[in-house]
Amino acid sequence: MRAARPDRDEGASGTESPRSPGERFADAVDARLPTTDGGGRLLRKAFPDHWSFLLGELALYNLLVLVLTGVWLTLFFKPEMREVTYGGGYVPLRGVRVSEAFDSTLHISFDIRGGLLVRQMHHWAALVFVGAIGVHLLRIFFTGAFRRPREVNWLIGVTLFTLALAEGFAGYSLPDDLLSGTGLRIAQGIMLSIPVVGTYVSMFAFGGEFPGHDMISRLYGLHILVLPGALIALVTVHLILVVYLKHTQWRGPGKTNRNAVGKPFFPQFIASSGGLSLMVFGVLALLGGIAQINPVWVYGPYRPDQVSTGSQPDWYVGFLEGALRLVPPWETNIAGHTIMWNVLLPAVVLPLLLFLVLYLYPFVEQRVTGEWDQEQHLCDRPRERPVRTGLGVAGIIFFGVLLLAGGNDVVAQTFRISVNALTWILRIALVVAPVVAFVVTRWLCHALLRTEQEALEEGQETGEVRQSVTGGYESEHRPVETFRPGAPRAPLSPPDGHPGPRTGTPSPEHREPAPRTR
Secondary structure (H helix, E strand, O other): OOOOOOOOEEOOOOOEEOOOHHHHHHHHHHHHOOHHHHHHHHHOOEEOOOHHHHHHHHHHHHHHHHHHHHHHHHOOOOOOOOEEEOOOOOHHHOOOEEEHHHHHHHHHHHOOOOHHHHHHHHHHHHHHHHHHHHHHHHHHHHHOOOOOOOHHHHHHHHHHHHHHHHHHHHHHHOOOEHHHHHHHHHHHHHHHOOOOOHHHHHHHHHOOOOOOOOHHHHHHHHHHHHHHHHHHHHHHHHHHHHHHHOOOEEOEOOEOOOOOOOEEHHHHHHHHHHHHHHHHHHHHHHHHHHOOOOOHHHHOEOOOOOOOOOOOOOHHHHHHHHHHHHOOOOEEEEOOEEEEHHHHHHHHHHHHHHHHHHHHHHHHHHHHHOOOOOOOOEEOOHHHOHHHHHHHHHHHHHHHHHHHHOOHHHHHHHHOOOHHHHHHHHHHHHHHHHHHHHHHHHHHHHHHHHHHHHHHHHOEEEEEEEEOOOOOEEEEEEOOOOOOOOOOOOOOOOOOOOEOOOOOOEOOOOOOOOOOOO
């Protein structure tokens, strides 16, 4: 039973000190709700203070904007492919036969007060949401925050990224304009490339021959119900695990595997996080008001016999477009059946392999480094893990080349170069550039570690030069006084589980698993 709390604290003299209005309010709330008993521990929970730890919150607040603006848009959008004659406020398209989905999109954009602002905020939030999840995953990867006991949270994060891609594509396709229709046509080609069952998958998805009459309504159900529900459920589980397992933190004085040093959840962390949420809302509102995005009235309604020149998808599926453009036209005929390797490999096999690598990487690395039985609550600096950092940079370069290839026609036209020549350059770069990036990154990590070690041993140069009594010259040094988060301090003795500079794996004498306290 909760002990009763007095309204006033009695001092040593027996007199009662008056309580502040905030304390009296807390007492009144606690008398009615178990805030102190049930949530007191959560309110006092420490959250490390570093800008990189806010990337996950950036994704969370973008999701909140998506939900709020999406609920508003559902009040006016009609997910139907039945054709109507447009007669709204956009004069150039009046009298044109369009689908109800396209008609309602133009109605939101031109005839509803604030409709275009909300619609553009929704689209910008979707782009930033996927980007924030991706950058957050990179932060987790490069700092090693995916290791035990957080492997499940890594799997949830990768799944969230996958669902965000699917959610973005579904929403991008709903207006039924020429650009999104071209994307759906490409998606149908990818379905058809699957051996044996491809035609069945396409017929099931589109409800018949492309484009059918059911695709928009099916995507609408996925976009507003199934995928958001899965996203919100996984985000909830993700946050619960973050609180339960405690937050990772950078190495530093007083910071170990057994504690967490930072701001308390209330009121400091809530104040800074609330400020970030307002900034996210403000920036998205500014982008929605001044930066035009997805002007469907320029593209026009979708027609199966037309395609928009220079069409580009949203950035997060640009790598898929680039992969399709780089693979040569390879086909194989087997028993009268054609296997389209030029579509199957880049659009089906490659994404499956990429996400399989992301799902398995934490387990593979921990097996290789021998950290499988250790709990890791301290973040690695990227330079301390040369191999992991090299692999991460190589993956980023690989993605970047594919993203650039997704707009090879636009790049070729802009810089007046041959599309064929650019395509061959990108094909070579896709193989060579990641290897070069890995080697260079690994070398830089070792060089940074050596430079850092020399600075700790010899000190930093002051810029002053002295002449010795023998006539020689030597530069003056002073001890290192400023340290970045996680940087080592003299003496150069690695803390528990700190990786060595050469192999990036812990020394054998630091193999004991650290107990977890919360």
